[in-house]
Amino acid sequence: MLEWIGLLPAFPLAGFLALVLTRGKLPRRIAGVIGVGSVGLSFALAAAITVEFLGSDALSHTQVLWTWMSVGNFTPGFSFYLDGLTVVMLLIISGVGFLIHLYSTGFMADDPGFARFFSYMNLFVASMLVLVLADNLVLLYLGWEGVGLCSYLLIGFWYDNPANGYAARKAFVVTRVGDTSMAIGLFLLFQQLGTLNIQEILTLAPQQWSEGSGMVVAASALLLGGAVGKSAQLPLQTWLPDAMAGPTPISALIHAATMVTAGVYLIARTHVLFELAPSVQILVAFVGLATLLMAGFTALTQRDIKRILAYSTVSQIGYMFLALGVGAWSAAIFHLMTHAFFKALLFLAAGTVILSLHHEHDIFRMGGMRKKLPVAFWSFVIGSAALTALPFTSGFYSKDAILLAALEQPQYGTLLWLGGVLGAFLTAIYSFRLVFVAFFGDDHTQDAHAHHSDDHGHDDHHHGPVKEITGFVMAAPLVILGILSLVGGFITVPVDSVFGVHEEHHASTLVHGFMIAVPIFGVLISYLLYSGAPQGRVLQQWLKSMRESAFGGGLTRFWFSGWGMDALYNLLFVKPFVALAQLNRKDLIDQFYGLLVELARISNRAIVLTQTGYLRWYAISLIGGLVLVIGIGVWA
């Protein structure tokens, strides 16, 4: 089985080619079968490979398919590397990806771009599989860029709305900043170590560099730049909330199974470099902490169901970065996996809500949907419970591991831990705010469009009656993901051999109790604030008066805008660039060449005058020339 590893990305790639080459002429049924089936085959193969790999004693398996290119001693191969970490990623990508594909056949059933949608999705999964299977950083970069391209295509899927195209470009450009940093990192690694094979780098780096030496700090910082861009961490997180412009299953795919986990994977994959550069590693932790808090506060104020989930993703990836930063590699991968389950569940459930409510995104225009949308409601309850890390859900175990590992960090342990716990508290409030506002209380779906800013494209608001849209293909993934979100915490990720350590974290009962109590307390507060419960009237009044006060209102707007990061970047980068572009509108360099063109045109006009069309003029010029030449010959 192991030698068939190359087929893993080949299936979705073939699906992509089949769908692209037929250019949407296939009947929907067949296009759907190709789109879903190719990823399903990948998942089946991944499962078989996993069983065989874990059954054998081998710690890793390398499969060289062919040499990609050969320039001097630079010979990156199309070769795949399999170990415990890869296996986990493979199962998440193909498994969760398959469920999302299956769901999409229901969600996109009436969309004119059905086949196009599945072709992009397949390419997305194929790129991501290449990314995690690559045994060298060049091949990884191929998958990395492929993922970026597909995210662009899919975010701008409904391209007839310019706002969606703008969001797609934003995602592409912002992640490109990180990609550039990563590419420079690769150049540096190759220049210093003479290889880009990941395993060779991991062995060579400790021999060549001492801990904290300049080169390893630079290399790992540059790689961190790439990871930050792809995983939407500070300061490059601004693209992810706008990425909500795509169809909802895309958000699920980007947020759960692919794309944003790539950065986490990259850091985990090159963990040796980060261990050699402790300053960068602690930077990773603080980037994660800052991001998770910032996104948590932002999520508190959002009204759009998908934006709340988007900021929660940013925040949860922040937890993974926090784990990576304190060296809890397997905790990060564990959280990556559980997050994939519950975030896919939440997004797919959100898709059901949006579709059932005729493309309504605003949670304050939902309300009371508990009875009308039971499947979505229970999915949201389970997903939010896991997201909040309520005891015995999957998120509880992974977040617990991360926070305990943070506490053990020698220098900043307490600070990181407290920040993480505060983040968990915020998570509880905003995720259950969504549940209480959208599913409890009164029905607001028929309210007038008073304060409804509609910038999400493809919204055809014909307000029909609310009816839950769930066929088998849409309900089944929700059920499976719901079960996984609940019991996923009992899965052990087989990554100890990859990171060379077995992580076990112990803490006093007090700490444990505190970490269990905080999310429950958050849920309670959320209940009092947002469910309209009479017991919480005091708190609700307080929130209302806060929101109406100048400070509270300003803070709300500040958080709502994502801490003004978009405005800041607009001021710092976009405006100066546009100004420069306007300054150079006439293009100074081009003007020089324009001058040459003008010169040639003038001389052309002058010479054209001599072309009279009269024979005698030509004869005279001939004779004149002859006389001139002879004259020069005789007298000169």
Place this chain on the structure above:
Amino acid sequence: MPSIPYEHGLILAAILFVCGLIGVLTRRNIVFILMSLEIMLNACGLAFVVGSARWGHADGQIMFLMILTLAAAEVAVGLGLIIQMYRRFHTVDISVLSEMKG
């Protein structure tokens, strides 16, 4: 037999050449232009013959025979072109045919 000084011959050739040239440059009727060209060719021929007499070589005379042949061929082609031109444009005025004006 007193020989004619070769300068006289050359001057005559030059005068004939310039006459022909002026004809080519000033005439509008293409038939006359062709005739003026013939005069120029013959002026050249005369210069060759004078040169040949001056240096006592046969080369110049042979060259003149060649020019004659050439001129005959040229006239044949030229007249053919003139007939074509007349058929197509119904004129022999060369100034009318200034389509190549830049």
